[in-house]
Amino acid sequence: MQRLYIQEVVTRDGFQAESNFIPTEDKVQLLNRLSRAGYAKIEVTSFTSPKAIPMLADAEEVMSKIERVPGVEYTVLIPNLKGAERALRVGVDEFNLVMSVSETHNQSNLRMTRADSVTALGDVIRLAHDAKVAVNVSLSTSFGCPMSGMTPLSELMHWIDHFANEGVRGISICDTTGMANPQHVKEVCEQAQSKYPAMEWTLHFHNTRGMGLANALAAVEVGINRFDSSLGGLGGCPYAPGATGNVCTEELVHMFDLMGYNTNINLDLLLECSAQLRDLVGRALPSQLLLAGKVDRIYETVCQS
Secondary structure, three states, X not given: OOEOEEEEOHHHHHHHXXXXXXXXXXXXXXXXXXXXXXXXXXXXXXXXXXXXXXXXXXXXXXXXXXXXXXXXXXXXXXXXXXXXHHHHHHOOOEEEEEEEOOHHHHHXXXXXXXXXXXXXHHHHHHHHHHHOOEEEEEEEOOOEEOOOEEOOHHHHHHHHHHHHHOOOOEEEEEEOOOOOOHHHHHHHHHHHHHHOOOOEXXXXXXXXXXXXXXXHHXXXXXXXXXXXXXXXXXXXXOOOOOOOOEOXXXXXXXXXXXXXXXXXXXXXXXXXXXXXXXXXXXXXXXXXXXXXXXXXXXXXXXXXX
């Protein structure tokens, strides 16, 4: 049975788009429950400026209070050298660095050119190497950007080459705005893996156009075994027109489990966490599985009189 590694991003990617602050203790409680669900990795928070993302202003406190479960990696998003230094003080397992393949999206999202991002991230990578902290680089808009069109594979590979040469452990290929399709996914994954077979590859899909699960399945079929996902389907890129939420964790796990893959995830616990998340944000989530239940759910027959 093939093992697939599920990596949760809801408390960073999902929460960053929320307008109402979720109390620190509620974040910690949710993270502690998620830590016992069987994840390979959890992206806990982001060490960005509190002014930029007020929702994640409690990054140090959250990292310091969570109960770390052996076997789970706790990663955080690192925007710059200052954020990296803050993260080192509370102890993290991995730095997740982000830049966009699209110049337009990078300037909209990070307010700097790609060249400036590369310079800044290079400093962070060197600090991480010195501190013996693993580094993953997430390449946003790897498949396309609504402000500049589809991303040529040659351009994506240029940035993959750059960060592979910087000695990072992993690269996430991110469909930030849901522009990928299954055939496109296969072509990208095949070329990336063939050139760098030792790289730890992660696919990060959004369900903007309803193809998130289909794209994940296409990636598995060509050898990808790591996926980012967001509990309840919460999230979305606030800097891209029309972008909606990330692929939903419980729906991804449910599909893979039914197909015989080993996700190591306790799906029942995951659905309990998703219901807790719905209460925290105070509205319905995109998750269809939370509404309908697993396929083995049996309902009582209701007879009409």
